[in-house]
Amino acid sequence: MAGLLGMLAGPANAAWQLNLQDPVTAVARRVYDLHSLLLWTIVVIFVGVFAVVAWSLIFHRKSIGHKAADFHDNTTVEIIWTVVPLLILIGIAIPATSTLVQMRDTSQPDLTIKVTGYQWKWGYEYVTGDAAGVKYMSVMSTPREQIENKAPKGEHYLLEVDRPMVVPVGKKVRILTTAADVIHNWSVPAFAVKTDAVPGFLRDTWFRAEKEGTYRGQCSELCGKDHGFMPVVVEVVSDEKYAAWAADQQKQLAAAAEDPSKVWKLDELAARGEKVYAANCAACHQANGKGLPPAFPALDGSALVKGPKEGHIDIIIKGKPGTAMAAFGGQLNDTDIAAVVAYERNAWTNKLGEVIQPAEVKARRGK
Amino acid sequence: MPGGAAGTGWTLYPPLSVQMGMGMDMAIFAVHILGMSSIMGSINIITTILNLRAPGMTLMKMPLFCWTWLVTGFLLIASMPILAGAVTMLLTDRHFGTSFFSAAGGGDPVLFQHIFWFFGHPEVYIIALPAFGVISHVIPAFSRKHLFGYTSMVYAIAAIGLISFFVWAHHMYVTGIPLTGQLYFMYATMLIAVPTGVKVFNWATTMWRGSLSFETPMLFALGFLVLFTIGGLTGLVLAMTAVDIQVQDTYYVVAHFHYVMVAGALFSAYAGLYFWLPKWTGHMYNEGLGKLHFWLSMIFFNIAFFPQHFLGLAGMPRRIPDYSQQFADFNMISTVGAFGFGFAQLLVLVVVFQAMKGGAKASAKPWDGAHGLEWTVPSPAPYHTFEDPPAFDPTEAHA
Numbered sequence: 001m002a003g004l005l006g007m008l009a010g011p012a013n014a015a016w017q018l019n020l021q022d023p024v025t026a027v028a029r030r031v032y033d034l035h036s037l038l039l040w041t042i043v044v045i046f047v048g049v050f051a052v053v054a055w056s057l058i059f060h061r062k063s064i065g066h067k068a069a070d071f072h073d074n075t076t077v078e079i080i081w082t083v084v085p086l087l088i089l090i091g092i093a094i095p096a097t098s099t100l101v102q103m104r105d106t107s108q109p110d111l112t113i114k115v116t117g118y119q120w121k122w123g124y125e126y127v128t129g130d131a132a133g134v135k136y137m138s139v140m141s142t143p144r145e146q147i148e149n150k151a152p153k154g155e156h157y158l159l160e161v162d163r164p165m166v167v168p169v170g171k172k173v174r175i176l177t178t179a180a181d182v183i184h185n186w187s188v189p190a191f192a193v194k195t196d197a198v199p200g201f202l203r204d205t206w207f208r209a210e211k212e213g214t215y216r217g218q219c220s221e222l223c224g225k226d227h228g229f230m231p232v233v234v235e236v237v238s239d240e241k242y243a244a245w246a247a248d249q250q251k252q253l254a255a256a257a258e259d260p261s262k263v264w265k266l267d268e269l270a271a272r273g274e275k276v277y278a279a280n281c282a283a284c285h286q287a288n289g290k291g292l293p294p295a296f297p298a299l300d301g302s303a304l305v306k307g308p309k310e311g312h313i314d315i316i317i318k319g320k321p322g323t324a325m326a327a328f329g330g331q332l333n334d335t336d337i338a339a340v341v342a343y344e345r346n347a348w349t350n351k352l353g354e355v356i357q358p359a360e361v362k363a364r365r366g367k
Numbered sequence: 368m369p370g371g372a373a374g375t376g377w378t379l380y381p382p383l384s385v386q387m388g389m390g391m392d393m394a395i396f397a398v399h400i401l402g403m404s405s406i407m408g409s410i411n412i413i414t415t416i417l418n419l420r421a422p423g424m425t426l427m428k429m430p431l432f433c434w435t436w437l438v439t440g441f442l443l444i445a446s447m448p449i450l451a452g453a454v455t456m457l458l459t460d461r462h463f464g465t466s467f468f469s470a471a472g473g474g475d476p477v478l479f480q481h482i483f484w485f486f487g488h489p490e491v492y493i494i495a496l497p498a499f500g501v502i503s504h505v506i507p508a509f510s511r512k513h514l515f516g517y518t519s520m521v522y523a524i525a526a527i528g529l530i531s532f533f534v535w536a537h538h539m540y541v542t543g544i545p546l547t548g549q550l551y552f553m554y555a556t557m558l559i560a561v562p563t564g565v566k567v568f569n570w571a572t573t574m575w576r577g578s579l580s581f582e583t584p585m586l587f588a589l590g591f592l593v594l595f596t597i598g599g600l601t602g603l604v605l606a607m608t609a610v611d612i613q614v615q616d617t618y619y620v621v622a623h624f625h626y627v628m629v630a631g632a633l634f635s636a637y638a639g640l641y642f643w644l645p646k647w648t649g650h651m652y653n654e655g656l657g658k659l660h661f662w663l664s665m666i667f668f669n670i671a672f673f674p675q676h677f678l679g680l681a682g683m684p685r686r687i688p689d690y691s692q693q694f695a696d697f698n699m700i701s702t703v704g705a706f707g708f709g710f711a712q713l714l715v716l717v718v719v720f721q722a723m724k725g726g727a728k729a730s731a732k733p734w735d736g737a738h739g740l741e742w743t744v745p746s747p748a749p750y751h752t753f754e755d756p757p758a759f760d761p762t763e764a765h766a
Contacts (some may be wrong), residue, residue, distance in 0.1 A: 015693040017681040020613055035610045035680075042600035049571060049596065056574040057589075062511070069576040072513040081568045082561060089557045092607070097550060099609040104546045147689060159691050182383040183476055185541060185616065189682040194612045196542045198477060199382060200470020203543035220541075220616040220684050222376055224383055228687030295371045295388060322461060323370075324386045 021189045024215065024236075025207045028192035030099045038092060045088075103192070106206045109174030113165065117177070117184025117197035117219070119326055120226035120283060124165050127176070130246035131166075134253060137331075138163050139279055140229050144287075147229075159216040164233035168242035172208045181326045185221035188234055194220055209236040224324060225295075226283050264335075266342065266355045273343025276336045281344075284324060289348040295324065300348035309356055312341055313364045329365065334358035368393065376686060378487070379454065381468040381479050385461050392461070395454045402447040409440035416440075421740060423759040427521065430739055431514065434521050435500030438528040442489045442496070445532070450486035453479060477542050484535035492531040494628060496524060498595075498635030499566060502588050504739070505638045506570050509585035510577030511736035516569040523562035523569075530559050540608045541615050549608045556606035563599055567592065582734075583657030587638035590665050591630045598626030601676070616686075619679025625672045634664075637715065642737075644722050645729030649747040652722040656714055663711035671704030 023029040060066045109128075116123035118137075125135040141162045145151035154160070167173050177186050177197040187194040191207035194217075209215070217232040237245065278287065281299075285291045289300035299305050305312055316337055319327035328337065335358045345352045370388010373379070384391055416437045420429065457479065459465040466472020468479045507514045514520065536544055536552045544552075570592055579585075601623040605611050614620060637660075644652050674697040679685075683694045690698065732742040740757055741748070 015681075016677075016696060017693065018677045020680050021682055031609050031613055034607065035604065035613070038604045038607060038610065042603060046596060046600060049567060050593070053571050053574060053589075053592070056510075056571070056577065056579060060510075060574065060577050060579055062578040062580045066576075066578050068511040068578040070512070071576075072515050072517065074516075077572070078516055078519050078565070082565060085561050085564045089560060092603075093554065093557060096553065096607040096609060100549060100553070101546065103609055103612070104549075153692055155692075157692050158689060182386065183380060187616075187684075189613060192609075192613055194541050194615060196477075198470075198543065201475070201477075201543070217682065218684050218687070222378075222380070222383065222686045224374070224386065228684075228689055294369050322385065323388075 023192065024190040024209050024211050024213070025192065026210070027099070027103050027207070028190060030095075030102065031192045034095055034099050037095065041088065041092065106174050106204045108172065109206060110171040111167065112174045112176065113167070114176045114178070115165075115186050115197060117179035117181075117186065117223070117230075118331065119181050119224050119324065120219075120230040121279075122161075122184075122186070122230060122232060123180075123331070124163075126246075130243055131249055134246070134249040136163050137279070138165065138233070140231055142229075156216065158229065159218070159231045159233070161231055161233045164214070164235045166235045166237060166242060166245050167209065168239050169209055169212050169236050170239075172206055174204055174206045177203045177205070180330065182223050183221050184219050184223045184230070186217075186232055187220040188215050188217035188232055190215045190217075191234075193217075196221055209234075212236050212238060229283075261359060262335075263357060264338070264342075264355065266346065266353070269339050269342045269355060270346055272336070273339035273341070274347070276332065276340040277343050277347075280328065280332070281340065289344075289350075299344055300350060302350075305344050305350055306352065309341065309345070309354065309360070310364060312345070313337065313356070313361055314367070316341065317361075317365060334361040334365075337361045378483060379457065379479075380483075381457060381460065381476050384457055385468070392458065395458050398454045399451060402451045405443045405447050409443040412436050413440040413444075421753075421757050421759040423761065427518070428759075428761060430500075431503035431517070431520055431524075432497070432500035435496040435498075435503075435524055438524050439493050439496045442493050442528050442531065446486045446489040446493070449482060453482040453486065456482075477539070480539050480542060481536065484538045485532070487538065488535045489528075489531040491624075491627070492527055495631040496528065498591070498631040499524065501635045501639040501642070502570065502591055504737075505584045505588040505642050506573050506592075508642070508734050508737040509582060509588070510574045510579055512573060512577040513738075514569070515572040515575075516565070519565055520569055523565045526562040527559060530555065530562070534559065537606060537608075537611070540611045553606055553608045557603065560599070560603050560606075567596055567599070578736075582641070583652075583654060583661055584638045584642035584734075586658060586661040587634050587641065590661060591634040591638060594626050594630035594634065594668070598623055598628075598630060601626065613682075614679050616684055617679035618675040618683050618685055621685050622672050622675035622679060625668075625675075629668060629672075637661075637664075640715070640719075642734070643741075644719065645733045646741060646746045646748060648722045649729055649745075650722045650726035651729050651733060652718050652726065656718050656721075660711060660714040660718065663714070664708060667704045667707030667711055669704070671701050671708050674698075674700050674704075 020032050020035060023032045111129040112127040114125040114127050121137050121139040123137050126132050138161045140158065141160050142154065142158050143151065146153050146157060175186065175193070175195070177195050178201060179197040179199040181199060183199065184197040185194060186197055191209065193205050193207050195203050195205040197203070213236055215234045215236065219227055219230045284296035285299050289298060291298035304315065315325065317327065317329035319325045338356045338358045338361045341356045342354070344350065345354050368388065368390045371390055373384070373387050373390040373394040375384045375387065379394070416433055456465070456467040460468050466474040468474050468476045470476070503514055503520060534552060534556045536548060537556045540549055605614065605620065605623055641652060641657055678694055678697050681694065683690055729746040731745050733746065740759070743757065744752055
């Protein structure tokens with residue numbers, strides 16, 4: 001009952017939005033107008049047809065003594081109601097075609113960003129422009145407590161990420177999409193952009209945002225367990241802010257380059273591994289290591305985790321074909337893999353006390 | 368089942384379906400069995416229709432329900448083996464090292480979608496066409512008039528069946544098919560609106576200047592007409608590639624296909640059920656409960672599914688377990704509607720059970736406006752209904 005009352009009261013930021021989101025690109029505006037044109041066309045057709053039906057229902061009833069006429073063919077009207085819809089269709093096809101042609105024209109971009117779909121996060125890689133070479137993961141930042149109703153839901157519940165895509169306003173941004181595991185779909189309604197990310201193939205789309213702001217979308221192709229939890233957030237900023245952001249990213253990139261031959265101690269490695277685990281592994285294997293059997297096995301007490309470390313490193317690098325266990329070799333560097341292996345082998349009840357060095361991970365790559 | 372149930376939705380897209388556990392193999396097995404039974408059933412129906420008509424009943428004097436089943440039979444025979452091929456390739460990709468749908472081995476995940484929808488789109492009409500047949504019997508019966516435009520109805524059914532094989536990639540506008548492909552599939556899909564429109568206009572004209580009464584079968588037929596027209600018109604919106612890209616994989620699509628499918632499969636089945644129930648059981652059903660069933664279904668259906676158009680336009684994706692707060696209010700309304708709609712369907716069990724048990728005796732022809740051979744035999748129909756070929760009265764033709 002309390003739940004029902006809560007539902008009736010409604011969330012604080014309730015919205016009764018009836019139409020498409022406010023368009024922020026020229027293409028999205030054309031799509032918006034095209035949809036409005038179609039909507040009014042079908043409303044007129046519906047009202048026209050059902051006005052005739054309603055007339056019959058009211059005036060041609062048996063209960064008021066109406067006698068049935070006897071006709072069952074009329075070639076003239078049949079030709080009319082074949083030709084007229086055809087003409088209406090041609091009328092709509094013209095704006096529909098030109099909008100689509102504009103939508104698909106990805107030529108001469110100012111900036112190109114490669115988007116990779118992972119189960120269940122987005123990878124962004126700036127291919128050209130000031131931020132060329134910058135590469136990071138964009139992971140949903142809504143806390144688990146909000147999802148499990150243990151904390152009140154925030155304003156951008158399920159539509160917020162740790163690191164959004166940042167693009168300059170007014171520039172033509174070309175998006176290349178691909179995926180690492182299954183098909184995902186990168187979508188931002190305000191830009192009228194929605195393109196599948198197909199593993200092993202590149203697709204492209206584009207947008208030129210006209211207004212600064214934060215725009216949100218979601219993965220739009222069923223991609224497994226956490227399909228609903230991989231939002232897309234794009235921040236559109238001024239040229240100056242973008243240049244500053246790019247310079248800052250480049251600086252961090254240089255600083256983050258770490259020495260792969262460094263020898264780590266267990267506690268610092270496990271501390272780093274816990275973070276890697278939370279970002280990459282916990283969605284399936286759970287923070288407590290118990291997994292969600294039967295699809296996602298437990299790591300706590302797992303024979304594989306407690307077995308030889310080579311097998312443990314290999315499954316993280318290569319994944320396990322035919323299951324949801326993805327290959328993380330391309331997503332994580334040697335230090336991250338060493339850290340997460342060390343963490344898993346020492347967390348929960350797996351107290352093996354072993355340290356794994358990045359050099360050992362490097363040695364397993366390609367084996 | 369080790370690895371859980373097949374969690375891919377009915378579309379079974381790889382590589383997600385390759386990741387699944389044994390549940391997916393079971394699903395593939397089930398699809399094969401369904402495919403075999405569909406094909407065998409279709410062969411039976413086609414041979415019966417072509418060989419066992421009453422003397423004098425030429426194809427163009429056949430009841431429309433038989434016409435829709437004839438076309439449906441051909442659609443099933445043509446499309447089910449395609450699906451069988453797709454799921455077999457999926458099976459070998461999963462277990463026998465092939466790479467039909469994996470880029471790493473030279474395959475393409477999108478290939479599966481092409482094959483799947485080459486089956487999947489005709490499948491939609493496999494469900495809808497027999498519905499058109501039922502409605503083409505019920506509306507004339509309760510309008511006490513012959514069906515308007517019988518010949519054009521037959522041509523429209525055949526045209527819809529044929530075109531349904533040429534529009535499959537309108538389910539795949541966002542997969543990155545080339546612009547020319549998007550344009551072709553957009554134009555071909557728009558074309559389906561023409562024969563579908565012809566059918567709706569014919570039904571409307573059948574009622575025009577009739578002598579209408581509103582027993583439960585007619586109410587469900589009218590409900591079908593309203594809902595199916597709404598679903599058909601939103602289908603026209605979805606056909607436009609540029610607009611579809613905004614609403615693909617959102618609740619707009621969910622609303623669209625429920626308007627088409629619940630109207631097409633469920634409401635028309637109820638229209639047929641109430642129409643022929645006296646013939647099947649020999650008793651009249653409870654008209655009051657039947658009408659209550661209709662009105663509850665009609666009202667709660669719209670409460671459940673109309674708001675989903677708004678959710679889809681606002682950008683709520685389908686197949687997600689939880690959603691942003693802005694979508695909560697319409698989802699609440701939709702939930703109320705869905706429960707109401709579900710509970711309302713319990714009434715039909717009561718109605719059918721009552722009619723089986725007893726009630727007013729039904730005459731051979733309980734509906735004064737009905738036409739067709741089934742109304743010439745007693746209710747319920749005797750075993751081996753027509754031991755000798757019946758005399759066919761041509762004035763009874765055309766429903």
